[in-house]
Amino acid sequence: MWKWLHPYAKPERAYQLCVTLQPYFLWPGILCLVAGSIWGLAFAPQDYQQGDSFRIIYIHVPSAILSMSTYVAMAVAALVGTVWQWRTAFMAMIAMAPIGAVVTFIALFTGAAWGKPMWGTWWVWDARLTSELILLFLYLGVIALYGAFEDKQQAGKAAGVMALVGVVNVPIIHYSVEWWNTLHQGATISKFDKPSIAPEMLWPLLIALVGLALFIAAVTVMRMKNEIIRREYHRPWVKDLAARALGGDHAV
Amino acid sequence: MNTLINGIFKRDMALAFRQRSELAQPLMFLLMVITLFPLGIGPGPVTLQKIGPGVIWIAAILASLLAMERLFRDDFWDGSLEQYMLSGQSVAAIAAVKVLVHWLVSFLPLALFSPLLALFLNLTVDMYIALMLTLVLGTPLLSLVGAIAVGLTVGLQRGGVLLALLLIPVFIPLLIFATSAVDSAALQLPYRAQLAIIGAMLMLAMASAPFAIAYALKVSQN
Numbered sequence: 112m113w114k115w116l117h118p119y120a121k122p123e124r125a126y127q128l129c130v131t132l133q134p135y136f137l138w139p140g141i142l143c144l145v146a147g148s149i150w151g152l153a154f155a156p157q158d159y160q161q162g163d164s165f166r167i168i169y170i171h172v173p174s175a176i177l178s179m180s181t182y183v184a185m186a187v188a189a190l191v192g193t194v195w196q197w198r199t200a201f202m203a204m205i206a207m208a209p210i211g212a213v214v215t216f217i218a219l220f221t222g223a224a225w226g227k228p229m230w231g232t233w234w235v236w237d238a239r240l241t242s243e244l245i246l247l248f249l250y251l252g253v254i255a256l257y258g259a260f261e262d263k264q265q266a267g268k269a270a271g272v273m274a275l276v277g278v279v280n281v282p283i284i285h286y287s288v289e290w291w292n293t294l295h296q297g298a299t300i301s302k303f304d305k306p307s308i309a310p311e312m313l314w315p316l317l318i319a320l321v322g323l324a325l326f327i328a329a330v331t332v333m334r335m336k337n338e339i340i341r342r343e344y345h346r347p348w349v350k351d352l353a354a355r356a357l358g359g360d361h362a363v
Numbered sequence: 364m365n366t367l368i369n370g371i372f373k374r375d376m377a378l379a380f381r382q383r384s385e386l387a388q389p390l391m392f393l394l395m396v397i398t399l400f401p402l403g404i405g406p407g408p409v410t411l412q413k414i415g416p417g418v419i420w421i422a423a424i425l426a427s428l429l430a431m432e433r434l435f436r437d438d439f440w441d442g443s444l445e446q447y448m449l450s451g452q453s454v455a456a457i458a459a460v461k462v463l464v465h466w467l468v469s470f471l472p473l474a475l476f477s478p479l480l481a482l483f484l485n486l487t488v489d490m491y492i493a494l495m496l497t498l499v500l501g502t503p504l505l506s507l508v509g510a511i512a513v514g515l516t517v518g519l520q521r522g523g524v525l526l527a528l529l530l531i532p533v534f535i536p537l538l539i540f541a542t543s544a545v546d547s548a549a550l551q552l553p554y555r556a557q558l559a560i561i562g563a564m565l566m567l568a569m570a571s572a573p574f575a576i577a578y579a580l581k582v583s584q585n
Contacts, residue, residue, distance in 0.1 A: 193578070248532040255528055259519050268582040269515045272575060273529055276511055280533050283564065287536040290543075 123348050125199040126339045129332045136329035143322025151315035158312075164228045169316055171221040173323040174214045175239075178246060179281070181211035181327060185253070186278035189271035199335075201267025202342070204274060205257055206334035210327055212250035219243055238288040245284050249277040263342060367452055368460050375464040378437075389430035390472055396422040397480055408485045415484030416494055416545035417538075423473060423498070424505065424534050428527050430469040431509045434461065435580065439517045448584060454577035462510045462576070470502035486545075493548035497541035500561045507565075507572040508533055514579030537561065 118124045151169030158165040185207045192200030222240060223233045234240065253270045260266030308316070343349050379386060400418045401411060438444040438461075447457050477498060481491040512529045516522035544557035 245532050245535055248528075252529045252532060255525055256515065259516070259522075259525055262585065265582060265585050269579070272511065272515055272579050272582065276508070276533060276575070279567075280536065283536045284532075287539045290539075 120195070120197040120199055122199055122202075122339045122343050122346075125202075126336060129336045129339070133329060133332045133336075136325050136332060140322055140325030140327075140329050143318050144326055145322075147315045147317075147319030147322050151312075151319060155312050155315050156309070161229060164225065167221050167225045168312075169319045171218060171225055172316060173320040174221065175218040175243065176320060177323055177327060178211060178215040178218050178243065180324070181207055181214060182246060182250070182274075182281065183278060185211060186274045189274040192267065192271050193275070198264060198267070198342075199339070201264075201271055202338045203331070203335055204271060205267060206331050206338055207327075208250055208254050208257070208270070208274075210330050210334070212247060212254065214323075214327065215243060215247045215250060219247065238290075241288045242285050245288075246281065249280070253277070364452060364456070367450070368456060371447075371457060371460050372464060375461060376468070379464065379468040385433060386468055386472070389426040389469060390476060392429055393422045393426040393473065393476070394480075396425060397483060401483070411483075411485045412487070412490075412549070415481070415486050416490065416542045416549075418484060419477070419480050419494060420497075420501075420538050420541050423502070424531070424538065426473070427469070427502070427505045427509060428530060431465075431506075431513050431530075432523060432526060434465050434510055434513045435517045439583070444517075444580065445584060448581065454580060455573035458510065458514070458576040458580065459573040462506050462573075465510070466503050466506040470498075470506065473502065474498050487549065489548045489551065490545050493545045493554055496558055497544050497561060500558060500565055501537050501541050504537055504561070504565045504568050505534065507568040507576075511572060511575045511579050514576045514583060516583075517580070518583040518585075537564065 119128055148169055152166050155166070155169075157163055185204050188200045188204040188207065191197055192204060219240070222243070226235065227233050253274050256273050257263075257266045257270040260269060340349055340352075397418060400414065404410060404414065435444060438447075448454055474495065477495060478491070481494060486494065509526075509530055512526055512533075516526050516529070519525065540557045540560050544554040544561075547554040547557065
């Protein structure tokens with residue numbers, strides 16, 4: 112049933128797939144991100160209570176949602192790599208780790224900037240803020256472990272184990288801090304039957320969410336291409352690729 | 364199989380008791396960290412009682428990070444870990460035995476120490492009982508989950524700080540539930556729910572961690 116997937120364990124095929132996918136992720140992603148941001152920041156109606164400062168939601172909520180999804184995606188890649196011994200899966204995992212860390216940082220930063228006018232403070236030890244901060248620590252742990260090994264294949268396997276330990280912990284951390292302390296407002300768009308947000312405000316938010324997701328996918332694919340080339344630079348197909356890119360004049 | 368497990372248990376126990384100073388150091392560290400808190404925050408009995416459970420647990424986690432490093436280190440460097448892997452026996456079972464020995468020699472003394480710590484930080488008897496229960500349920504969890512990260516970093520030259528970076532975020536839920544149990548005990552509230560959750564996490568770790576440790580050691584051994 113999954114046989115069609117197996118060729119992509121080969122770096123060369125995975126590279127080709129990345130090349131194919133990149134434009135489909137990159138351009139719609141940038142388009143949605145720009146459209147959602149402009150619509151949200153300039154044209155969506157003001158909030159009756161929070162005024163204009165609520166508009167940061169169009170950056171804060173997508174990055175907060177996707178910081179967790181990226182971690183799950185990373186852990187799925189780690190699981191695939193561990194179970195089927197795919198080198199390319201570990202490359203995908205490590206391609207996603209810094210992106211996820213940056214998105215988590217954006218969510219924390221925009222959250223702090225939003226918290227200042229609303230709660231009157233940059234930082235509170237609230238459940239969601241804390242679990243987001245711990246998520247950032249988990250990302251940094253995976254990146255640090257990967258960086259500590261000389262042999263990058265071994266590094267991928269080790270970081271994969273840590274990513275999987277982390278993903279078991281994410282729900283536990285989430286609920287533990289939830290019960291520990293809560294000040295943050297409830298989720299706005301997870302209740303799909305009757306969202307607690309006006310449709311004029313919801314649409315740009317969803318567009319920005321899709322845009323950021325596609326953009327993350329595009330950057331992942333780009334980083335993965337880079338990673339494959341860096342690991343396989345001594346292989347003939349990479350040399351051919353380089354020769355073709357240079358127009359064939361200076362063969363490597 | 365049983366003779367091997369038995370042999371490893373006896374060998375590790377013997378080794379641990381012949382390196383007494385290495386056993387005692389994390390405990391001394393724990394005691395000194397706890398001494399710092401009254402000095403730094405002030406010796407008011409009410410304040411100490413309020414921060415006590417958290418302080419004891421944080422100090423225990425930090426001390427465990429120090430003690431954890433030696434779990435597989437010597438076996439890795441003298442090659443016996445490699446021999447275990449080549450022996451054809453289940454590495455998960457061997458790892459489980461080593462974790463058990465580690466818990467017995469580094470956390471059980473901590474539990475024996477805890478009346479003294481409770482006295483230092485002015486805990487009530489109810490709080491002390493809750494603290495003891497959370498330590499008994501929670502410290503095996505520290506050993507089991509910690510051993511995964513130790514297995515991953517054992518081959519690295521300077522794994523110490525990295526180990527802390529990897530493990531501290533993972534230990535946060537345990538810290539939250541354990542201190543919340545002791546806080547409930549201080550208010551005469553029931554704290555079975557928190558103990559049940561710590562127990563559930565321990566069960567999950569007992570079922571899955573030995574295999575993760577075995578895999579981690581395999582990765583390190585390359």
